[in-house]
Amino acid sequence: MLKLEDLLRKALLAAIEQYGVFEEDVDIVLEKPRESGHGDLSTNLALTLGGRLGRKPRELAGEIAAAVSLPREIIASVEIAGPGFINFRIAREHQIDRLLALLRSDGSLAAIKTGGGKRINVEFISANPTGPLNVVSARAGAFGMTLANLLDAIGFDAHAEYYVNDAGRQIKLLGRSLRAHYLQLAGRPVEFPENGYKGRYLEIMAAELLAKDSKAIQEAGAAFDDESFQRIELPCGDAATWGELPEDEAVGCFAKYALMKILGWQRETCRRFGLRFETWYFESELHETRRIERALERLKKQGAVYEQEDAVWFRSTDFGDEKDRVLVRSDGMPTYFLADIAYHYHKFQRGFEHAIDFWGPDHHGYIPRMQGAMKALGVPEGWLEIQILQQVTFLEDGRILDMSKRKGQFVTMDALMDEVGADVAKFLFLTRKPNSHLDFDLDLARQQSDVNPVLKVKYAHARSCSLLKNAAERGVEVGEPTAESLSHLEDESAWAVARELVRLPQVIVSAATSREPHRLTGYALEIATLYNQFYNQCKRILDQDPARRLALLHLSVVTGHVLRKVAELIGIEMPEAMEKRD
RNA sequence: GCGCCCGUAGCUCAGUUGGAUAGAGCAGCGGACUUCUAAUCCGCAGGCCGCAGGUUCGAAUCCUGCCGGGCGCGCCA
Numbered sequence: 001m002l003k004l005e006d007l008l009r010k011a012l013l014a015a016i017e018q019y020g021v022f023e024e025d026v027d028i029v030l031e032k033p034r035e036s037g038h039g040d041l042s043t044n045l046a047l048t049l050g051g052r053l054g055r056k057p058r059e060l061a062g063e064i065a066a067a068v069s070l071p072r073e074i075i076a077s078v079e080i081a082g083p084g085f086i087n088f089r090i091a092r093e094h095q096i097d098r099l100l101a102l103l104r105s106d107g108s109l110a111a112i113k114t115g116g117g118k119r120i121n122v123e124f125i126s127a128n129p130t131g132p133l134n135v136v137s138a139r140a141g142a143f144g145m146t147l148a149n150l151l152d153a154i155g156f157d158a159h160a161e162y163y164v165n166d167a168g169r170q171i172k173l174l175g176r177s178l179r180a181h182y183l184q185l186a187g188r189p190v191e192f193p194e195n196g197y198k199g200r201y202l203e204i205m206a207a208e209l210l211a212k213d214s215k216a217i218q219e220a221g222a223a224f225d226d227e228s229f230q231r232i233e234l235p236c237g238d239a240a241t242w243g244e245l246p247e248d249e250a251v252g253c254f255a256k257y258a259l260m261k262i263l264g265w266q267r268e269t270c271r272r273f274g275l276r277f278e279t280w281y282f283e284s285e286l287h288e289t290r291r292i293e294r295a296l297e298r299l300k301k302q303g304a305v306y307e308q309e310d311a312v313w314f315r316s317t318d319f320g321d322e323k324d325r326v327l328v329r330s331d332g333m334p335t336y337f338l339a340d341i342a343y344h345y346h347k348f349q350r351g352f353e354h355a356i357d358f359w360g361p362d363h364h365g366y367i368p369r370m371q372g373a374m375k376a377l378g379v380p381e382g383w384l385e386i387q388i389l390q391q392v393t394f395l396e397d398g399r400i401l402d403m404s405k406r407k408g409q410f411v412t413m414d415a416l417m418d419e420v421g422a423d424v425a426k427f428l429f430l431t432r433k434p435n436s437h438l439d440f441d442l443d444l445a446r447q448q449s450d451v452n453p454v455l456k457v458k459y460a461h462a463r464s465c466s467l468l469k470n471a472a473e474r475g476v477e478v479g480e481p482t483a484e485s486l487s488h489l490e491d492e493s494a495w496a497v498a499r500e501l502v503r504l505p506q507v508i509v510s511a512a513t514s515r516e517p518h519r520l521t522g523y524a525l526e527i528a529t530l531y532n533q534f535y536n537q538c539k540r541i542l543d544q545d546p547a548r549r550l551a552l553l554h555l556s557v558v559t560g561h562v563l564r565k566v567a568e569l570i571g572i573e574m575p576e577a578m579e580k581r582d
Numbered sequence: 583g584c585g586c587c588c589g590u591a592g593c594u595c596a597g598u599u600g601g602a603u604a605g606a607g608c609a610g611c612g613g614a615c616u617u618c619u620a621a622u623c624c625g626c627a628g629g630c631c632g633c634a635g636g637u638u639c640g641a642a643u644c645c646u647g648c649c650g651g652g653c654g655c656g657c658c659a
Binding site: 029034047085128310313322325333337361367388391444452471474503506518525532535539579580 | 586587588600602603604606608620640655
């Protein structure tokens, strides 16, 4: 695909030299016209050039079209149309080559690997470890993972990362909350902490701890066997004795236990959702390795810091923020902001050439100060890229669900997967672009019916598989598609599928570079629709004469391959058969 | 009040980074099952692309100003 565009660009450049226009003067845009009647590729070159040269675009287009020289076996026709578009129609032989190139390991999907193996860090979800993962994290999960997959697909080395805020007030509050639940269950009067976590999960956790005690602790700890979680350590002793400890110490033990349990849940939820994080980065590590102080020192050295009213401030107004921000509170505690600076600075030091963060819309006001801090630390402009994922509103019975964690009334990511399945959820999240709000109607998603676009895609895939299976059962030798077999592709509906299939490399590149993974789902749906149309149009493929039959079967081979490729990027299953529904 | 995001069919949203006659799904109406799996397909109807200016060959897309909605504006995280 890209090679073809280069060829056209070169030819067009040669054709416009006569007007004294050279490569550096123009940006030649080639795109697939919306209407297939307008050819396979189109350029607006004459339109943009017309104004500059003081010529009528349509006339100019005619001249350029006449001057452009292209090999016949690649470009079948060059036409001018509309106000001055130049439209190219790709020769059948070359379209077939492109279809075949999709299947080759050194083909068009290899050609888009232009990232040079550069390491890119993609951080997403990073929810507080104070409860089970909330559904609002699911969208970030789907986007982050798919973007990481896309970056890998274009030749980068993407590194999915989860930041764990396992230090600070929230954790203390978590410990106090669990302790209160535990003591209450043990029949001891205790005041529940203000703003404490009241979710059922903590009551259950407390009950389990009360019933099984050290055994529960051992079990929770045993869940962490891999490297990322070596920081997780068992709390001292057993729960029965924690109640006797001074409150501060007891809180520490309860907090450790709660953290261990909750991280276990969160990790399991991510696994179930198909999210593979290469690193779980713990905030506590930043404290232990003194990176927080070191980041502060560095900011001080740059003169970006001052003291006022016992607190330490970052001069973020120097970097376009609306006010300066506190780094160290007057009680001597570093703020979340400072820890986050240290974390991102360390991310930079770890050798990533680029970092992408996915944040919720409630954090957008945080961007200027974070970017300001990176700049102050000498991190190159643009190194940190922050993507804001807009809000998801969940609807049930036509009403908006309140997702507040604190009130203990929330829908978990696990509940979502129980209800609609991971694939449906992922696909639906990825049908909207990142910066538009998403209404997720649970009643609708629960229906395993045709309102679910993902099923349409899966069905199209299963259909292509069953067609091939039936062919085999009838003794038809299918084998691999070749230029010869596909040369018998005649049906217009089949070519409509083919033309869409060969766009795959471009779709991947554009989805990756624009950070808009939702283009993948749209593409998959388009393929499914076109394939269904084709399937309806070309009745009884297996009863056709052998040459045509083989061409259509081979088109199905490529279709299946492309759908699986997209599914792999999105992280969903593509079944070979669907259960028959009556 | 200031900042960010959004405003496209009755509903939920796409719109290939400024292109040709603005699309899809659902809902509505009418068709196609002696089926290679109908979870499908075909047709009809549905639009002031929030409003008003501007930029240019050309704007749903870019700029400005309004209107409407969401979110944010802590020594919280």
